[in-house]
Amino acid sequence: MTWFRAIGLMSGTSMDGVDVAFIETDGKGDVRQGPRASFSYSDDERRTLRAALDEAVRLTDRTARPGVLAQAHAIVTDRHRSAVVDFLKANGLDKGHVDVVGFHGQTVLHRPERHLTVQIGDGAALAASLGIPVVWDMRAADVAAGGQGAPLVPAYHRALAGAAHLEFPVAVLNVGGVANITFLPGDGDPIAFDTGPGNALLDDLMLERTGQAMDRDGKTASAGKINTQALMQLLDNPYFKAPPPKSVDRNDFSRAAVADLSTPDAAATLVAFTAQTVADSFALLPQRPRRVIVSGGGARNPVLLDMLQERCGCEVATADDMGWSADAMEAQAFAYLAVRSLNGLPLTFPGTTGVATPLTGGVLSRPA
Incomplete structure (x- = not known):
């Protein structure tokens, strides 16, 4: 068995900053978790990235970087570079201690129905x-082959759950800007799909109305009341009943x-929207999971966790409760996927993205 030392990098749809994580793994069932850290974007950088989202809507060529996209592309590359340099220094690691870096980039457009997914940043x-x-560029091969290109993390979820000897079936729920679920039956490949909204709507609300990037600790939502009529309007979307595989922007x-x-009522209603779409997604699974393990920024929102517990009808725990990392899960996953890519192992599966057969992916760039 060959072990690899890998760093994973993730800048999610919430655009909070760059998550960095170090793991050692064989790319299969063995993972040793190491240090992790987060490096926030500045307010100016975040504004540029948000402007890039607006620019990206018009893209038809995934390699084009018109207008502000070129500036955002450079920012993402440089911020990830500085994050790795700072991370190595803080943890007493030399670059010779790292075999590979898994770099997700920043998603600015995801339209798999058009065979188009765009992650900026120059690997x-x-x-x-x-x-x-x-x-x-780990999503492109799957999308080109007719897959959804998302979610990509289920292979890592399966490795963690197997190593923990969990009682199956279990689900791992990542709540970033978008929420996605991985259903692990115990035997066979995982089933995964985007359940719908995660934190993005709430983050955008808070930024617009308060100037804050997020509802930290759910304090605003906890002061509000769910507006049932508004919630019903939000839930009236055919996406939620569509069968997987499926993914969203x-x-x-x-x-x-x-x-x-009001801002508190709007926040509470948007959190309920996320929780209800997760609970409703169980109808699309082969059976109800015994436990839902929550990772991503949503794991830091106690209002969301309470609503999930109320609606899901099973135990709800956080990744931290399991001895994993709610904050670094996706960064760790991209380190793990980078090792799988080096070994030619599948990153995506028919049950996770709808691709016809298990498929590897990613582009390997070596230093000159």
Whole structure:
């Protein structure tokens, strides 16, 4: 068995910053978790990234970087470079201690029905500047083959759950800008799909109305009341009943239904929207999971966790409760996927993205 030392990098749809995580793994069932850290974007950087989202809507060529996208592309590359450099220094690691970096980039457009997914950030430039091999552009091969290109993390969820000897079936729920669920039956490949909105609608509401990037600890939502009429409007979307495989873009859902509500009531209603769509997604699974394990920023929102417990009809725990990492889960996953890519192992499966057969992916860039 060959072990690899890998760093994973993730900048999610919430655009909070860059998550960095170090793991050792064989790319199969063995994972040793190491240090992790987060590096926030500045307010100016975050504004540029948000502007890039608006620009990306018009893209038809996934390699094009018109207008502000070129600036955002450079920001993402440089911020990931500095994050790795700072991470290595903080943890007393030399670049020679790292076999590969898994670099997700920043998703600015995800339209698999058009065979189009766009993650900005230059993996080749990152490899050259760090002096470490980088595996990047991990969604493209799946989308080109007719898959949804998302979610990508289920292979890592399966490795963690297997190593923990959990009682199956179990589900791992990641609540980032978008929420996605991985159903692990115990035997066979995982089933996974985007359940719908995660934190993006709430984050956008808070930024617009308060200037804050998020509802930290759910304090605003906890002061509000769910507006049932608005919630019903939000839930009236055919996506939620569509069978998997399926995935969404962070901008596929609107806040129009809560536009006239107070900020606390709007926040509470949007959190209920996320929780209810997760609970409703169980109808699309072969059976109800015994436990739902929550990771991502949503695991830090006690209001969301309470609503999930109320609606899901099973035990709800956080990744931290399991000895995993709610914050670093996706960064760890992209380190793990980079190792799988190096070994030619599948990153996606028919039950996770709808691709016809299990498929590897990623582009390997080596330092010059």
